[in-house]
Amino acid sequence: MTVEAMLLMTLSVSSVTVLAIWCYYKVFTTD
Amino acid sequence: MAQEKQEWGTRLGVILAVSGSAVGLGNFLRFPGNAAQNGGGAFMIPYFIALLLVGFPICWAEWTMGKHGGQRGFHSAPAIFGIWGKGSTARLLGTLAVLLPLGVYFYYTMIESWCLNYAWQYASGAMSVVKEAATVPEQVAVSAELFDAATGSAANGLGDVKTPAVTFWLITFAINIFFVFRGLSKGIETFCRYAMPAMLVCAVLVLIRVLTLGTPDPSAPEQSVAAGLNFMWNPKFEALLDFETWLAASGQIFFSLSVGFGIIINYASYMRKKDDVVLSGLTGAATNEFAEVALGGMITLTASVVFLGVAATIANTGGTFSTGFTALPVVFARMPAGRLFGTLWFFMLFLAAITSSLSMLQPAKAFFQEALGLTHRAATGLVAVLALGGNVFVLWFSEGLTALDTIDFWIGTFLIFIVAMVQIICFAWIFGIDKGLALAHDGASIRVPRIFRFIMKYVSPTFLLVIFIGFCIDSVPDKVRAVIGDEAAVEVAWNEAASPAWTAEVRSRIDAEDSEVPAEVIGLLETPAEGEAPELPNVFANSWDGILEWAQEVPGWSAGSGAPLTTSPKPIAPDTMAIYAWIVILTTLALLLAVAVVGQRRWRAQGLDIDGRLPAEEA
Numbered sequence: 001m002t003v004e005a006m007l008l009m010t011l012s013v014s015s016v017t018v019l020a021i022w023c024y025y026k027v028f029t030t031d
Numbered sequence: 032m033a034q035e036k037q038e039w040g041t042r043l044g045v046i047l048a049v050s051g052s053a054v055g056l057g058n059f060l061r062f063p064g065n066a067a068q069n070g071g072g073a074f075m076i077p078y079f080i081a082l083l084l085v086g087f088p089i090c091w092a093e094w095t096m097g098k099h100g101g102q103r104g105f106h107s108a109p110a111i112f113g114i115w116g117k118g119s120t121a122r123l124l125g126t127l128a129v130l131l132p133l134g135v136y137f138y139y140t141m142i143e144s145w146c147l148n149y150a151w152q153y154a155s156g157a158m159s160v161v162k163e164a165a166t167v168p169e170q171v172a173v174s175a176e177l178f179d180a181a182t183g184s185a186a187n188g189l190g191d192v193k194t195p196a197v198t199f200w201l202i203t204f205a206i207n208i209f210f211v212f213r214g215l216s217k218g219i220e221t222f223c224r225y226a227m228p229a230m231l232v233c234a235v236l237v238l239i240r241v242l243t244l245g246t247p248d249p250s251a252p253e254q255s256v257a258a259g260l261n262f263m264w265n266p267k268f269e270a271l272l273d274f275e276t277w278l279a280a281s282g283q284i285f286f287s288l289s290v291g292f293g294i295i296i297n298y299a300s301y302m303r304k305k306d307d308v309v310l311s312g313l314t315g316a317a318t319n320e321f322a323e324v325a326l327g328g329m330i331t332l333t334a335s336v337v338f339l340g341v342a343a344t345i346a347n348t349g350g351t352f353s354t355g356f357t358a359l360p361v362v363f364a365r366m367p368a369g370r371l372f373g374t375l376w377f378f379m380l381f382l383a384a385i386t387s388s389l390s391m392l393q394p395a396k397a398f399f400q401e402a403l404g405l406t407h408r409a410a411t412g413l414v415a416v417l418a419l420g421g422n423v424f425v426l427w428f429s430e431g432l433t434a435l436d437t438i439d440f441w442i443g444t445f446l447i448f449i450v451a452m453v454q455i456i457c458f459a460w461i462f463g464i465d466k467g468l469a470l471a472h473d474g475a476s477i478r479v480p481r482i483f484r485f486i487m488k489y490v491s492p493t494f495l496l497v498i499f500i501g502f503c504i505d506s507v508p509d510k511v512r513a514v515i516g517d518e519a520a521v522e523v524a525w526n527e528a529a530s531p532a533w534t535a536e537v538r539s540r541i542d543a544e545d546s547e548v549p550a551e552v553i554g555l556l557e558t559p560a561e562g563e564a565p566e567l568p569n570v571f572a573n574s575w576d577g578i579l580e581w582a583q584e585v586p587g588w589s590a591g592s593g594a595p596l597t598t599s600p601k602p603i604a605p606d607t608m609a610i611y612a613w614i615v616i617l618t619t620l621a622l623l624l625a626v627a628v629v630g631q632r633r634w635r636a637q638g639l640d641i642d643g644r645l646p647a648e649e650a
Contacts, residue, residue, distance in 0.1 A: 001257040005264040008072030013325045015079075020321040023314035027042065030310070030476040 037106075037215045038301045044220040046311050049298055050318035051223040051386025053289040054230070056142060058323040059380065060355040062283055063331045067263050069279040070270030075324075077271065077280035082320070084494050085281060088487040089290040089451050090316050091479055092458040094308040095471040097299025103640070106300040107398035108293050109627045110634070114643035115457040122631060122641070126623040128293030128450045129398045132391035133414075133623075134442035134616060135292075137421030138435040139391065140207060141182070143384035144199040145356060146377050148181050151199070153363070153373035162364040167343050174360040181356070183429045200426060204419070206385065211392045212411045215301055219389050226382045227318075233379035234326045240372050241334045247367070254340050259333030262341055274501060281498045286444065287323055288316055289387075291451025297394040309475040322383075331359070338365040352432075355380065392418060398623070402630025417619070424615055428608050433513075437612035440510050448499040455495065459488040462643070514613060516605035533587030540585075549578045 039045040066074040100111030112125030152158045161177070164170040179185045183196040210218040246255040270276045289295065295315075299308060335344040335358050344358070363373035392414050399410040428434040458467045464484055471479055512520070537556060540548050582588055634641045 001261040002265050004266050005072050005261050008075055008266055009260060009264040009328075012072075012075045012079075013328070016317065016320040016324045020314075020317040023310065023317045026310055026476060027046065027314055030307075 049315035052390035053319040055387040072264040072266035081281040094312040097296040101300030136391035144203040146381035148199040150377035230382040259336035305474040433608035
């Protein structure tokens, strides 16, 4: 696996995961 | 309005229902193939840009429009469009936002029933026939035969061969109507509250299985998890210079989020005045993105490369159906505990699909209720009759899945652009961006960042228009030809044997990456590099005069008989199935327009402010 592939995969997957976690955290804490 | 009042039970309930509507087969089957064919990891750059410039803005606009419409007592897209677009034109255009989910339902339930059928076949052990074939090509052939049997795509009608297809469709149809009849909170919300977490668990289990496969065949070290991930994510940055990459990425965002689909606007209309739409909309979109990128982007192609290799993956994962129902059964046939994971995977796809299809009938039901003054029971009955008619049409005319493809293209793809465009123009221009955002912030847990005022007003409509024009140029001509036929169509072929000197010259220019060689010529002569899909030219969509001119200037060209490039007439006859599908689409649209006209008269007679002239409190 190339470094660029690893980097793009990690960035993409982590960004959507962090966004989803943040959103649900806000939903549960501001309800 | 004398209607039974419906609303969501909880905030999480509406988020899961919207997420369930958005997360579907496209996340797991369409996204990975789309990314791999359009720049791999580089695809994510236009993908995220489109998410920011089109996905989030239209999502927020749609949630706000829906909630505000609900505050004025309306739940159907035509009525809500009338308020935001301040008049009859927007109201009639709103019928497209009812036609869209209803039309997609006509065929989507079929695909959903295939998933249930496959999950059952894995659970019962019937799919072992794929395992019994020896080689990958033989297994692919068996898998393709099973797909034809499961879908009935070999012939029209409802013969014995279609018994499984009809049986699983009936089960799926009954489940859908049952939950829609149960109502918004008791039916759709309750189902999604259990189905969405269950879907997530199934997907994560399959993901863990795929990522721990290692290199199952020591004699084929190139077929590893790392190679599979590399196939999907290795960036080809030169693809960013290709408009098609941007078109594919924007289209993926657009279709995946279910914006412009007519569903969010209906769902949001059942929210209370102080409910939040900004965070809820963002959370729904984030759930969809997680399912698409973190699950869909890691599972499908990785598993395929591990067991089939790169070449077979390219050959068998071009489209959503070939990936899901032909390639993956071969993957599960070769995977340890493949029966268990096959069951989990197809059950997960079934859950993803049914949470989407449940949402597709609700907009039409709400429209019939408020336009015709029907009760919940009567409106559900009317929607069920229409859905049944559409389903039977697609089930009967299943040969080559042409009727399904035609409805999918014109309603499930083309129309989404139109509806989204109408929505963002109504929100940002006719109603007014500042008033719109003020309504979005009423009760919101977070604020829409200020930059989005500019993006929603100027960038999103422009971006959408550019994608739409590109989409029309790229895809519409072929689909129009399928319906009306084309007497003047020609088939173009390269006659390599007739002029080896010319062919050798062109091949050497391709090898030297000569940018002046037309892409169509490369498509016919070049052998694709490993890991890349062959780029076949669309001979009907391009002007071949210029290409012929170029070819004649290359040394070795022989102008007489035996020329390297040959064209021969190949008229395209009008496709009967496509014409039938158009009749169904237009008949349904005519019916919905008639209901909209009746509804408009009825609302006016009741003295309702249907053009949004008064503030919400006075309406």
